[in-house]
Amino acid sequence: MGGEDDDIPLVAPTGGKVDQPRIARAVREILIAIGEDPDRDGLRDTPARVARAYEEQFAGLRQDPGEVLTTVFEAGHEEMVLVKDIELYSTCEHHLVPFYGSAHIGYIPNSNGQITGLSKLARLVDVYARRPQVQERLTTEVADAVMKHLDPRGVIVVIEAEHLCMTMRGVRKPGAKTVTSAVRGDFRNRDRTRAEAMSLILSRD
Ligand SMILES: Nc1nc2c(ncn2[C@@H]2O[C@H](COP(=O)(O)OP(=O)(O)OP(=O)(O)O)[C@@H](O)[C@H]2O)c(=O)[nH]1
Numbered sequence: 626m627g628g629e630d631d632d633i634p635l636v637a638p639t640g641g642k643v644d645q646p647r648i649a650r651a652v653r654e655i656l657i658a659i660g661e662d663p664d665r666d667g668l669r670d671t672p673a674r675v676a677r678a679y680e681e682q683f684a685g686l687r688q689d690p691g692e693v694l695t696t697v698f699e700a701g702h703e704e705m706v707l708v709k710d711i712e713l714y715s716t717c718e719h720h721l722v723p724f725y726g727s728a729h730i731g732y733i734p735n736s737n738g739q740i741t742g743l744s745k746l747a748r749l750v751d752v753y754a755r756r757p758q759v760q761e762r763l764t765t766e767v768a769d770a771v772m773k774h775l776d777p778r779g780v781i782v783v784i785e786a787e788h789l790c791m792t793m794r795g796v797r798k799p800g801a802k803t804v805t806s807a808v809r810g811d812f813r814n815r816d817r818t819r820a821e822a823m824s825l826i827l828s829r830d
Pocket residue numbers: 717718719758759760761788790791794795796
């Protein structure tokens with residue numbers, strides 16, 4: 626890669642924030658490169674706006690999944706807990722365009738009956754979704770975080786998503802859905818447990 630910005634060091638932003646001025650400069654460059662006038666009325670504020678949007682879109686890079694799953698109760702419940710249809714929005718790391726869909730997370734608490742707040746599972750999805758991602762890694766990262774922080778007997782994560790990089794450009798196949806799963810512990814070892822979770826996930830009511 627050449628260009629006048631070669632002397633800018635490749636360092637991660639500090640202070641828990643993205644480097645907004647740097648993003649704004651880069652977006653201005655992109656606008657020029659596509660043949661736009663970055664100083665016309667409609668675009669003048671766009672570089673700064675994109676920088677602010679990226680602050681939110683990539684906030685997960687600076688969040689610790691362990692902090693999200695801290696609220697752990699002992700409820701004595703040792704059967705499956707399943708939160709389904711968790712809406713998710715992420716950014717494809719190949720094209721930096723969105724992919725979006727639903728995540729479903731089921732787990733079986735350990736013999737201490739340790740459970741977490743239901744909202745924490747949805748927050749966990751956001752921590753990993755708000756990063757440049759591929760769907761497979763998003764799925765395994767959520768599963769591994771639940772295993773690590775809740776120490777359950779098993780976890781299953783299923784994600785269904787549509788990728789705008791396959792819809793608005795490239796192969797252009799609107800409606801194509803990618804389904805990924807990650808199973809750990811009892812969900813991996815016991816066919817009936819996995820089948821029960823899948824039938825609950827696939828039931829549409
Ligand atoms: N496995 C996987 N692939 C993804 C994901 N998001 C996007 N892709 C794919 O990443 C691939 C990148 O392929 P490349 O050939 O390097 O890029 P490209 O020339 O833009 O490819 P096309 O999209 O086919 O035009 C494409 O096939 C995308 O569909 C994802 O979450 N998981």
